[in-house]
Amino acid sequence: MLSLTHFFRAFSLAACAALSCGVGLADDDISLAFYEGWGHYKVEASFFVDADQKTAWDILTDYDHIPKFVNSMKVSAVQGRTVNDVVLQQEGEGGFLFFSKRIHLLLNVHEEPNQSIVFSDTSHKDFNFYEGSWQILKANSGHGLEVIYTLDAEQNFSAPAFIASDIVKGNVQDLLKSLRKQIGLTQYHRDQEAALALQQKVAKTMPGKLDLALKQGMAVDGLAVLPHPTPLGTPVQKN
Numbered sequence: 001m002l003s004l005t006h007f008f009r010a011f012s013l014a015a016c017a018a019l020s021c022g023v024g025l026a027d028d029d030i031s032l033a034f035y036e037g038w039g040h041y042k043v044e045a046s047f048f049v050d051a052d053q054k055t056a057w058d059i060l061t062d063y064d065h066i067p068k069f070v071n072s073m074k075v076s077a078v079q080g081r082t083v084n085d086v087v088l089q090q091e092g093e094g095g096f097l098f099f100s101k102r103i104h105l106l107l108n109v110h111e112e113p114n115q116s117i118v119f120s121d122t123s124h125k126d127f128n129f130y131e132g133s134w135q136i137l138k139a140n141s142g143h144g145l146e147v148i149y150t151l152d153a154e155q156n157f158s159a160p161a162f163i164a165s166d167i168v169k170g171n172v173q174d175l176l177k178s179l180r181k182q183i184g185l186t187q188y189h190r191d192q193e194a195a196l197a198l199q200q201k202v203a204k205t206m207p208g209k210l211d212l213a214l215k216q217g218m219a220v221d222g223l224a225v226l227p228h229p230t231p232l233g234t235p236v237q238k239n
Helices: 006-018 053-060 062-067 160-207 210-214
Strands: 030-037 040-049 074-083 083-098 098-112 114-121 125-140 145-155 216-220 223-225
Touching: 030 160, 040 053, 053 125, 053 145, 053 160, 062 074, 062 083, 083 160, 098 125, 098 160, 145 160
Parallel strands: none
Antiparallel strands: 030 040, 040 145, 074 083, 083 098, 098 114, 114 125, 125 145, 216 223
């Protein structure tokens, strides 16, 4: 059964698809504060994305497949799992000019489903400590999500400070951009599937009504889907 949210997303997508609207993934929607001193790094970052919490959660916790959409992640493999706790092996790679470094981590991960992830490295191979978190919040605007990332780490591998800093910062930037893009694309495809299911349902139960709804606009739970272009998933308040 489709919820009213899916009804709205689906009709919005159907109207938008006919006018070739796309998925916006502008870099200026990513905020990154990076602090470095004597091999100690702190990161406070966030991004906004037009998606529901389940989609964001599904991508953030798709640990085994992260290397498929994050270029700097070379290995990500679940080594063990209980209900809300995961042991996760990860290897990331970065470089600067002629220097490259592969970073090895063995993370203890604790999940609060659809809300937050807390992680810390137990191997201490490349970092004296490496700990951080992910948090999924509804955006203050009331539309979409804000995903917040924090990291506190101190390196114990040998590399000039400015090179190590560039590697860590570059990997964080790649991670944030790649995850935001994957969340947005996954939500887009899920909305397409919802739109198709809804079109089939309407076509079966109310022949001829779907085209009329898209041409004239259709109210769903107090929101209106209009025939002119609107960004994917953007609600237009009914007067």
